[in-house]
Amino acid sequence: MTAEISETGIGKPARRKEDFRFITGNGHYTDDINRPHQTHASFLRSPHAHARIRSIDISDAEKAEGVLAVFTGQDIARDELGGLICGWTVTSKDGEPMKVGPHPVLALDTVRYVGDHVAMVVAETREQAEAAAELIDVDYDALPAAVSLASCQNGDAPQVHPEAPRNTCFEWELGNKAETEAAFSKAARIVSLDLENNRLIPNAMEPRAAIGEFDKGTGDYTLWTTSQNPHVARLVLSAFVGVAPEHKLRVIAPDVGGGFGSKIFIYSEETACAWASAKVGRPIKWTGNRSEAFLSDAHGRDHLSKAELALDADGKMLGLRVKTVANLGAYLSTFSAAVPTYLYGTLLSGQYDLPAIHVEVDGVYTHTAPVDAYRGAGRPEATYLIERIAETAAREIGMDPAEFRRKNFVREFPHQTPVIMNYDIGNYEASLDAALEAIDYKGFPARRAEAESRGKLRGIGFSTYIEACGLAPSAAVGSLGAGVGLWESAEVRVNPTGNIDVLTGSHSHGQGHETTFAQLVSSRLGVPLDDVEIVHGDTDKVQFGMGTYGSRSGAVGMSAISRALDKIEAKAKKIAAHLMEAAVEDIVFENGTFTVQGTDKSMAWAELSLAAYTAHGFAGSDLEPGLKEGAFYDPTNFTFPAGCHICEVEIDPDTGVTKIANFVAVDDFGTIINPMIVEGQVHGGIAQGVGQALLEHGVYDPESGQLVTGSYMDYCMPRADDLPSFRLGFTTTECPSNPLGMKGCGEAGAIASPPAIINAVTDALNIREIAMPATPARVWAALQARQPRAAAE
Amino acid sequence: MYQFNYHRPKTLDEAVKALAGADDPKLLAGGQTLIPTLKQRLAMPSDLVDIGSLTDLRYIKAEGDALTIGAGTKHADVAASADVMTHNPALARLADNIGDPAVRHMGTLGGSIANNDPAADYPGACLGLDAKIHTTKRLIEADEFFTGMFETALEDDEIIKEVTFPHPExxxxxxxxxxxxxxxxxxxxxxxxxxxxxxxxxxxxxxxxxxxxxxxxxxxxxxxxxxxxxxxxxxxxxxxxxxxxxxxxxxxxxxxxxxxxxxxx
Amino acid sequence: MSVVAMTVNGKSVSADVEPRTLLVTYIRDTLGLTGTHIGCDTSQCGACVVHVDGKAVKSCTMLAAQAEGAEVTTVEGLAQDGELHPVQKAFREHHGLQCGYCTPGMIMTAVDLIRRKPDLDEETVREQLEGNICRCTGYHNIVKAILAASNEMR
Missing domain, CATH: 3.30.390.50 (CO dehydrogenase flavoprotein, C-terminal domain)
Structure with a gap:
């Protein structure tokens, strides 16, 4: 292997191939693209959380300067377009399928949240479109709104959809109920905790945007959009919404400025831009502003839970009982039903050998923006619950929280939990020990005393988390209600000159696939990193793919590439064998060279690539010319990244300000391709976790349903000075269920960190519970009303 | 943003005239509050009179027992001024902590106090230091200047010229x-x-x-x-x-x- | 409409635009320099930071007309003669970017910061980034990159 390649091989911190364009201002995000003769769209949004639309008068808007068209829900209905869909069907415990209210692209007769889409204006300029939207006269009959998650299932709560009585979309359960009841009946101690998992607003820095374009000559549509999964967008827009047949719709997701889940979903705006581009006969561009993002990007989290943990007299966990109400918002978004069910309940065993678990989840509608996957999606909610109650239990029985966890860890693999998941491998004690060492756990009492001498309250908190990633085995998710398979595809195209295009169905929007995927190919084929081009995000180039979310691009996306590389290697060996007149079994491929074992005969990669395309020497063989292979990889199991995060906080009791004094994360992600990029993923995840724990809260006015946190003036985004530098470590157990041994790293930080932080805050304050985000005001209020947690008896 | 007429007077007198000649004008100094307001379509002035580039409003003088700071002086200039640091370090530090660095490069003393945002910093300094606010018409004591949320004693065609901050002990x-x-x-x-x-x-x-x-x-x-x-x-x-x-x-x-x-x- | 002229990345430019045209709109739409981004509408995220007469400003919070006659530098104008600026290099070397969207504003802010405060420490860098929001990196590697560039340029 050349020195150059050994610097960029698997496990090496290769610098990113994609960076040059971003640091020089040459990225191509959707809003950077302008099409000839393009027009601009603006959406009129509902100012009410719930209202009947009596009438919409668009006549003044239509006459306004520069306006080309004004569309309402009636126009879309006339074209018999379908509504937006949820691609996962959850079945209630009584066997009934979830109750789905229709989700029209533009509202028909009712608006159901502030920001709901009422009309679309298309004009020559954006300013003209915005000005004209203000001229649309909508006669609303404002109605009371169901805003509060706690009361939306009450009999007298306003109804979001007539299809769903008591605003209840599903009443789902998972686990072994009878065994759980039995465990509780024999428990020496039951610890219970009421928890809120606060609503978050994703806030990728690039607002959503779209350009729809229709080719009158061919009838082809092209949609540029800020998507994490352009093929899924195309599938939904063609098969369900009916904008155009799949083969007449090209979806391009160019550079995308962050997603965190919020750009998985298919939204009204891009749908309308694609559809209306044929009506207007010109390209239509829409770029959301931040205020629109707050109102209408799918939000995340928003659970209320009651958790109970049964323990025996020695502190061994016997059972877990959970009742959760999960907010779905006003409409089901693309994957929203899966998030508080199969991505949540299935993770409630945590790292623990918990023989009995029973969880009930009510998915409910409210007059708020749709709620769907946000970094971690269900798994942060599960981790928060189990790690908060584990820490609380340890405190209440007077056991060290680290030792309590150690006592209850799963130690034998594979381990079947009572909630579907089969943990394939892990070593939870290794990451706990490494984290304890890194944070100097033994030195904590001295640090606490020193802080006290400065008038500060110091606390420490743990989170030994597990997540299920590498989404996901198709048969498994299919049996649980998914409308799609969750495999991934790859195509490796070797060019005659020996360089390589790799087409992947994964989508990079910050994760660095252009580098890590190329590292795999480069090290496998012995070609320089720069000779590998990763192609993604265009349905006309990549045949199909499921996109990037659920920490799946490495474990699933790269596994597909690995499989395609297996085929490339096999064919290349056949070619080499034929050309060097040897048996295939005697061909050795190493460091980019094919040699005939035991001889000095060899062919370099580039030589073989050219030979594959000239095919001059193929006469008399059954070899096909060319060197291009594809693979579809369907995982056999979820992957189970796990680890231990420990947080130390220092609280100023005068102001209630919490500072993170120390944060250690030790993660087991299996094989790591590029540690620099993996660390970056963890940093970002932890920052979002800190945001959830201390800063961020999506708040609606409980009466009016107005979004109180509609901008950065009130929605507290983590800034650089809110965060410390993080200390990271890794332990490794290689994942047995994929060819690369990878588990995934994209969500761990956001999943693991919130309970570690809140455990530290409650430790510092010596209280049982504080709601997230633990803002200065809340911490101060908690100090005023300090209820010491139940002391160990 | 709604449409408006834009004026860039070269002198304070021209600015006063431009204000007087417009239906519903607004002064634009650094724009760090006004422009976001306009972008949100929350204000619809007929005319913007841009005094941000009037260099004769941008100065810091240490004379006698007071600092006199031109209304067009940027927060960053106050923060970096050796005179301010010497005579009134609290004021320099306050200025250095308004908004963020980019905002401090644009935002002005006069703009901040004329707007009297209840969450702004400079009104605290003016009131806390018994400052004298000199306008195109008169001298206004800080105690008289701030009259309520987003409200000041300023008249429609009155422009702040400078603010005098006596040196504190x-x-x-x-x-x-x-x-x-x-x-x-x-x-x-x-x-x-x-x-x-x-x-x-x-x-x-x-x-x-x-x-x-x-x-x-x-x-x-x-x-x-x-x-x-x-x-x-x-x-x-x-x-x-x-x-x-x-x-x-x-x-x-x-x-x-x-x-x-x-x-x- | 009125003519607004300035120098952008060393080139004289001039265009007839509406008075309400923001500097960021002038840069992105009129000049086609799309490296400068828009990430919020409340002047807080800093994706739009450029230099006007050598100082970092938020180009979304300034009218193009206010920059009449000014020297403007955008991220596209930072590299000189094909050589990346030390801050650009440091962002790549230390993985100070992921999705890249906040990056141009972050880099322009960092260049201005190092110019104003040549002796930086971590706490100062974090404080001074108050006006730039990144959702991907947790700032960890941005801070590292800025400190490294500041050392490099000392």
């Missing part, structure tokens, strides 16, 4: 920033000088900046952090929102006042 400003917006949730400016003792509170009050007379009285008796630490401020008239109750803000006033006295020495 001791002064400090402590801000508790709103975690999200980073505007002052509570800002307390304390000072001791020829005017006696002043404690000005910004950010917390529903009507904008105000003086905490009970704290001033306590400090008159005993200039020490402990003297204000025991003064409880009434939550009446303080803001309540998702970031904190009026009681919390009242408590923070006491904490920030104590810290400011500590810092002032």
């Amino acid at each position: 001791k002064a400090a400003y402590m801000k508790f920033a709103n975690p999200a917006s980073r505007y002052a949730m509570v800002g307390v400016f304390v000072s001791k000088g020829p005017w006696g003792i002043r404690v000005a509170v910004t950010g917390a009050g529903q009507d904008g900046v105000f003086r905490a007379s009970e704290m001033e009285a306590a400090l008159e008796k005993n200039w020490s952090p402990d003297a204000v630490a025991n003064v409880k401020i009434s939550p009446d008239g303080l803001n309540t929102d998702m970031h904190g109750s009026a009681e919390y803000r009242a408590h923070l006033i006491t904490v920030m006042a104590k810290r400011a006295v500590e810092a002032a020495g």
Whole structure:
């Protein structure tokens, strides 16, 4: 292997191939693209959380300067377009399928949240479109709104959809109920905790945007959009919404400025831009502003839970009982039903050998923006619950929280939990020990005393988390209600000159696939990193793919590439064998060279690539010319990244300000391709976790349903000075269920960190519970009303 | 943003004339509050009179026992001024902590106080330092200038020229920033000088900046952090929102006042 | 409409635009320099930071007309003669970017910061980044990159 390649091989911190364009201002995000003769769209949004639309008068808007068209829900209905869909069907415990209210692209007769889409204006300029939207006269009959998650299932709560009585979309359960009841009946101690998992607003820095374009000559549509999964967008827009047949719709997701889940979903705006581009006969561009993002990007989290943990007299966990109400918002978004069910309940065993678990989840509608996957999606909610109650239990029985966890860890693999998941491998004690060492756990009492001498309250908190990633085995998710398979595809195209295009169905929007995927190919084929081009995000180039979310691009996306590389290697060996007149079994491929074992005969990669395309020497063989292979990889199991995060906080009791004094994360992600990029993923995840724990809260006015946190003036985004530098470590157990041994790293930080932080805050304050985000005001209020947690008896 | 006419006068006189000649004009200084407001379509002025480039409004003079700062002086200039640092370091530090670095490169003293945002910092300094506000028409005492939330004593065609800050013997400003917006949730400016003792509170009050007379009285008796630490401020008239109750803000006033006295020495 | 002229990345430019045209709109739409981004509408995220007469400003909070006659530098103008600026290099070397969207504003802010405060420490860098929001990196590697560039340029 050349020195150059050994610097960029698997496990090496290769610098990113994609960076040059971003640091020089040459990225191509959707809003950077302008099409000839393009027009601009603006959406009129509902100012009410719930209202009947009596009438919409668009006549003044239509006459306004520069306006080309004004569309309402009636126009879309006339074209018999379908509504937006949820691609996962959850079945209630009584066997009934979830109750789905229709989700029209533009509202028909009712608006159901502030920001709901009422009309679309298309004009020559954006300013003209915005000005004209203000001229649309909508006669609303404002109605009371169901805003509060706690009361939306009450009999007298306003109804979001007539299809769903008591605003209840599903009443789902998972686990072994009878065994759980039995465990509780024999428990020496039951610890219970009421928890809120606060609503978050994703806030990728690039607002959503779209350009729809229709080719009158061919009838082809092209949609540029800020998507994490352009093929899924195309599938939904063609098969369900009916904008155009799949083969007449090209979806391009160019550079995308962050997603965190919020750009998985298919939204009204891009749908309308694609559809209306044929009506207007010109390209239509829409770029959301931040205020629109707050109102209408799918939000995340928003659970209320009651958790109970049964323990025996020695502190061994016997059972877990959970009742959760999960907010779905006003409409089901693309994957929203899966998030508080199969991505949540299935993770409630945590790292623990918990023989009995029973969880009930009510998915409910409210007059708020749709709620769907946000970094971690269900798994942060599960981790928060189990790690908060584990820490609380340890405190209440007077056991060290680290030792309590150690006592209850799963130690034998594979381990079947009572909630579907089969943990394939892990070593939870290794990451706990490494984290304890890194944070100097033994030195904590001295640090606490020193802080006290400065008038500060110091606390420490743990989170030994597990997540299920590498989404996901198709048969498994299919049996649980998914409308799609969750495999991934790859195509490796070797060019005659020996360089390589790799087409992947994964989508990079910050994760660095252009580098890590190329590292795999480069090290496998012995070609320089720069000779590998990763192609993604265009349905006309990549045949199909499921996109990037659920920490799946490495474990699933790269596994597909690995499989395609297996085929490339096999064919290349056949070619080499034929050309060097040897048996295939005697061909050795190493460091980019094919040699005939035991001889000095060899062919370099580039030589073989050219030979594959000239095919001059193929006469008399059954070899096909060319060197291009594809693979579809369907995982056999979820992957189970796990680890231990420990947080130390220092609280100023005068102001209630919490500072993170120390944060250690030790993660087991299996094989790591590029540690620099993996660390970056963890940093970002932890920052979002800190945001959830201390800063961020999506708040609606409980009466009016107005979004109180509609901008950065009130929605507290983590800034650089809110965060410390993080200390990271890794332990490794290689994942047995994929060819690369990878588990995934994209969500761990956001999943693991919130309970570690809140455990530290409650430790510092010596209280049982504080709601997230633990803002200065809340911490101060908690100090005023300090209820010491139940002391160990 | 709605359409408007744009004027870029070369002198203050031209600016006054441009104001007088327009239907519903607004002055544009640094624009760090006005432009976001226009972008949100929350204001629809007929004309913008841009005084941001008037260099004759941009100066810092240390004369006698006061600093006189031109209304067009950027926050960054005040923060970096050796004169301000020498004679009134509390003012330099306050300016250095307004908004963020990019905002400080554009935002001006005059713009800040003319807008009288209840969460702005400079009104605290003006009231806390007994500043004199010189306009194109008159001199206005800080005590008379700030009349309510986003309200000042300024007339429609009156432009702030400069502000005189007498040198304090001791002064400090402590801000508790709103975690999200980073505007002052509570800002307390304390000072001791020829005017006696002043404690000005910004950010917390529903009507904008105000003086905490009970704290001033306590400090008159005993200039020490402990003297204000025991003064409880009434939550009446303080803001309540998702970031904190009026009681919390009242408590923070006491904490920030104590810290400011500590810092002032 | 009125003519607004300035120098952008060393080139004189001039265009007839509406008075309400923001500097960021002038840069992105009129000049086609799309490296400068828009990430919020409340002047807080800093994705739009450029230099006007050598100082970092938020180009979304300034009218193009206010920059009449000014020298403007955008991220596209930072590299000189094909050589990346030390801050650009440091962002790549230390993985100070992920999705890249906040990056141009972050880099322009960092260049201005290092110019104003040549002796930086971690705490100062974090404080001074108050006006730039990144959702991907947790700032960890941005801070590292800025400190490294500041050392490099010392």
